[in-house]
Amino acid sequence: MTEPADPPVRRDPLSREKVLLAAVAMADEAKGEVPSTRKLANRLGVRAMALYHHFKNKDELLDGMVDLVFAEVELPTGDLDWQTAMRRRGASMREALKRHPWAVGLMDSRVDPGGATLRHHDTVIGCLLAGGFTIVGAAHAFSMLDSYIYGFAIQENALPISDEGDFEAAAVGMMETVPADEFPHLTAMAAEHALKPGYDYGDEFAIGLDLIIDGLDRHRESWR
Amino acid sequence: MTEPADPPVRRDPLSREKVLLAAVAMADEAKGEVPSTRKLANRLGVRAMALYHHFKNKDELLDGMVDLVFAEVELPTGDLDWQTAMRRRGASMREALKRHPWAVGLMDSRVDPGGATLRHHDTVIGCLLAGGFTIVGAAHAFSMLDSYIYGFAIQENALPISDEGDFEAAAVGMMETVPADEFPHLTAMAAEHALKPGYDYGDEFAIGLDLIIDGLDRHRESWR
């Protein structure tokens, strides 16, 4: 008879989810670098090839990681008007992409979306339709909002690391190498705006998002 | 005395520019994959390490490639109002990113911009300032426009390859795997809009760009 107090000798096996969680955590720590199969496996107390028992190949693993990011995004709930809902999910999505900067670089090569991604898209479209958009209008709105959100994330990622006052040092250093006479407007903007003490590029996000939402509201009726 | 009719036996040496042009051409052909140093060198009739005589490391080469893409973008000329200028450069930029899809994925990791990039940014900011934007307003406008353009490029890249009617086949196939009862709005949009014969996602670009430009015009006065 088997001993009930004796669980499987292999203490507990891997699973898609456990692998994905570790992969996301490692990518976050590595400031945007997706871990190699060997490093990921190592963290999980296993050899690299063990991962291939749970994922067909690395691409499938990356798909799963992106889907996990989408799962973190706050979905619109039915009780909000579409403007508020889109503002909230925009902010939430941007925060997720800031927490997981590696995801932005992955988006443009992912082709088959996971369940959380589909759920996200479906809910957003549903929210827009409920808000009075036609299907065509909802497609416009969706495309516009997501383009803005992803693009903003790209630009935020490309900034010199914003951990601390490091940013200012890096930005100043960069600007020193840019001749002011050759690029007058750029240096003016840097000196008079972007390098001013309280400036935070992140604040631009809400401004743009509001402008787009405002524009969508204005054009909503005309999209049939 | 050296013979003037006898040009260098090494027919002609590499140069940054020649390497970059070959690299861009190869990346374009490879549908978005940046070539490895060995493959690139091979195309140039040289061994991999020869590249390191012209570039400190691969990152510097990638920087150069991105700068070449910016060099292809049509710059605003002084004789256009800012709206027209921004529409033109937006379209031009998107086309460049479509020609060179690999550039989009590179953007979020590039940190030091090349000359063409700086020239581009400077000219755009100059155009906005000339159009009546304050520095703060120009910063908002610039951030918004570029976010939208980059983000749109991401989404366009992520589409199943749009070479031909292949697109429809791929999209239909994808939609077959999405249960309609679980994602009703998504499937509705696909069926009634995105999969209709004449639909081209690229057409969304101008709609969003116009909406943003319109919004910028409306808010311009309020940004001091």
Next chain:
DNA sequence: AGTAAAACTGTACGGTGTAAAGTACAATGC
């Protein structure tokens, strides 16, 4: 002709994703 710099090569190292085959163990059917 001699020298010094520039352009390029050979070799090597540690890293990558993953194919193929092998091993250890649990569960199952008889």
Next chain:
DNA sequence: GCATTGTACTTTACACCGTACAGTTTTACT
């Protein structure tokens, strides 16, 4: 109770990657 099957994982190996380091050649300039 024992053979069979399936699951989870390991070992080994391969082709490819970026690049450090130390040559070697080719060119340019006295």
